[in-house]
Amino acid sequence: MTASATLRFEERERDHAAAASIGLWVFIGVATALFSLFATAYVMRMSGSDAIALALPWQLWLSTALLAAGGAALRQAGAAARAGRDLARTRRLLLAGGLCALAFLAVQLWAWQALLAAQVMPAGNPGGSFFYLLTAMHGLHVAGGLAGWAWTARAAWRPAARLADLAWRIGLVARYWRFMLAVWLLLFAMLAWLTPEVARVICGTA
Secondary structure: OOHHHHHHHHHHHHHHHHHHHHHHHHHHHHHHHHHHHHHHHHHHHHOOOOOOOOOOOOHHHHHHHHHHHHHHHHHHHHHHHHHOOOHHHHHHHHHHHHHHHHHHHHHHHHHHHHHHHOOOOOOOOHHHHHHHHHHHHHHHHHHHHHHHHHHHHHHHOOOOOOHHHHHHHHHHHHHHHHHHHHHHHHHHHHHHHOOHHHHHHHHOOO
């Protein structure tokens, strides 16, 4: 590849990176508004007289650790790609991030199974209904993030993969994972500690 062709390629990559970054920020803004609306509805519904606090399954702690570990792996993969020296390490860390995300989804389903076994159904108790709704919505967003991860992994395992090209792709995936972790931590805290009594105080109906 000639110097001029290389320069044109690098300019196209910068344009693609900038456009993808803006698109991701827009999506994060929309998703933030969506989860905020669901959280507000949850607080209002938990202030009702029929609301009962849930005893959350222990599997949620494991899934939280997996999501955090996946985010850490992706951040390290991005750092390795930006350093431009070790494609093999970048690939390993990228793979670890994706596997942690898949494991997160599997453990979330395990948590659902545990609640169903405890007779906590999607209908009947507002706490149970919102638990399934909120975790399902978050899980769908994580699954969508896996599509972006697969797009990046495909580029990483090409024979002619370039670390400079991978760095911005992995950076986008890592940013989305940080967002998913932040949303999950807020949801987890809300599901764990927002009792009907606290919800009534927040809503002014205590």
